[in-house]
Amino acid sequence: MIDIQILESTLNTQEAIQAVSGVQCGALITFTGTVRDNTTGRKVLRLEYECYQAMALGQMKALAENALGQYNIQHISIHHRMGILIPGDIAVIIAVGSAHRADAFAACQYLIDTLKQTVPIWKKEVFTDGEVWVSAHS
Helix, strand or coil, X not given: CEXXXXXXXXXXXXXHHHHHCXXXXXXXXXXXXXXXXXXXXXXXXEEEEEECHXXXXXXXXXXXXXXXXXXXXXXXXXXXXXXXXXXXCEEEEEEEEECCHHHHHHHHHHHHHHHXXXXXXXEEEEECCEEEEEECCC
């Protein structure tokens, strides 16, 4: 099962976990990426995420399908936030359900690393002393 969402509203870790839960899953692994309060010594006021939603959803689905084929896992949930986020907000949640933990951990690592490298999501980092557009792949 694959659950992919791009949302303007607050992300809920429990929803992602419920989406990957099942009696066949002995391991439920999550990665929760949050907004830090500083980047390379600069105080972060907020992040502004944007994406090309149709393409991002398609690439996220393809990424999840690839992970299902590559790892012995049963369920994947990927939720990414768009819009304005402040330090402490959740930007991304990846949850994986699998019979065993090793595959779930490996798949979760693969999913976040590959998402950050390939999915068309951009962010503007707004600091107390300026702002910069960067790829969300950093």
